[in-house]
Amino acid sequence: MTLVRVIALKEFRTYFASPMAYVVAAAFLAITGFFFVASVSDAFSEATIRGFLAGAVFFMIFMSPALTMRLLAEEQKLGTLELLLTSPLREVEIVLGKFIAAFTMLLIMAFLSLFFVLVLYVYGVPDSWPIVTGYMGLLLYGAATIAIGLFASVLSPNQIVGLVVGSGVLTGLTIIDFISARVTGTAAEVLNGLQLGASFSVFDLDSFGVAEAGHFADFARGIISISDIAYYLSVTFLFLFLTVLLLQVRRWR
């Protein structure tokens, strides 16, 4: 565990060594802030964070791979991966350390966004429970997107490849509802089951940018369901596992 912490700490510091962390956090707050404002500024609008959540789940399709694209691609490009893999380190320690660093960035942004919640409590009387479950869902969803981003980053020494593949996979899992809406029976159920959570109908504030069939919908409504939690955790574990596997396979080539 010490080694995981060492790697996580190093990556976390690296985020702040460049403008990267600040730029991403600023973009996150600006975009989610726009959605938040749009959702609560009408007369008689509800005091909820659903607008914020819509912006967040949508934006993370691009933000998570942007946060993770450097993590494993750069090690390959600089040749430092050779050092890591010839040090007494396990592949899983490398991957977990990097995952934790990126997830911590997400936690910080989630923390900063609590400002929106504060605004709600100052100017309105919001229902607290959906806010709690909304944030819980957001972190689970975020973990899954970061795991996918990290997986994309191991594929190539080129960071752009990581970004494009990561966003591509996330987009694919997001627009699945376009397909599932057009098929019936088991196929539709399976596709619905894979729906990551965001929806591209973000500008339609009635659906709050959250896919109705997706695993995020219930969290946004204030419902915690085991199947949704299991889905996000499975996606996270699956992609972290694949990342470790690819690092191991890399040796054998």
Add this chain to the structure above:
Amino acid sequence: MIKLEHMSKYYGAYPAVIDASFEVLRGEIVGFLGPNGAGKTTTMRVLTGFTPPTVGEATIAGYNVMTHSLDARRHIGYLPETVPLYLDMTVTDYLTYMGQIRGMNLSWIKERLPVVIDQVQLGDYRQTLVGKLSKGYRQRTGIAQAILHEPDVLILDEPTIGIDPIQVVETRELIVDLGSRHTLLLSSHILPEVSMICQRVLVIHDGRIVADDSPSQLSNRLQHTERIELGVTGAEGREVINLLRDMTVVVDARSDIRADVQQRAAREGAAALLVDARPGSNAAQHVAASVIERGWGLKYLTPLPMTLEEIFLELTTEEDLGA
């Protein structure tokens, strides 16, 4: 400390290293010499556990690099060919991080850091970003990370490549100094460099280890020889050697050659011999004639295709100042 047994490494169908075996004892400084693309880096990657061998085994400090990988890796300090550095960290931060990854605790790192920085003469650059260092200083930073955790075995892949001549001299002095504390294997494609630093030289060419000798012995053999391998029946190896050594075209004849060649010859009832002859003397013909004249059987006679000298021609034999 370092042991490689019948290791071959294939990339797809392409053989990078074929049946390489050698051993480096504690405290030895061994040079791994070969032209570019001979298989030096691949061998080092196998030894450090970065790439698994296709067949054969590698052992570091008694630990198999594949089955007891973590234990083996704890004993290695490694400088890959492209010096792996995080460009956005300072020298101190980088070395501290590398130490931690090697399992050192902070108090040990704190104790070692000034010693190592002094050793590689990076004193003025402690707080400099690695990305701002010149090539030579980057190389030193790379060496520093390899020795920080006081590994038993130090593996340096082309440690002097691409740095300016003055720094090359300093780096070599540093390596000789390191050799007094570590078991050291370093690769190079520059002949004088290896002779200068190492007590023993392994020559690799086209994936095969073709010589394993001290630098002075190697230069002796470089005195223009042509090699012939032959198998003789009906005589003791000793007798044949005596006969051959008396011939004017023969520089030396011996029977202490590779075990697999000896065994193959023995199965056919022949004694296997290796002859170093003067080049251009038509030695193969003379040797064959002499053997047959004695009434012995000549089972086979093979001029070895690549002599050491030809391999050395591909090496950089002079100090290349432009490199």
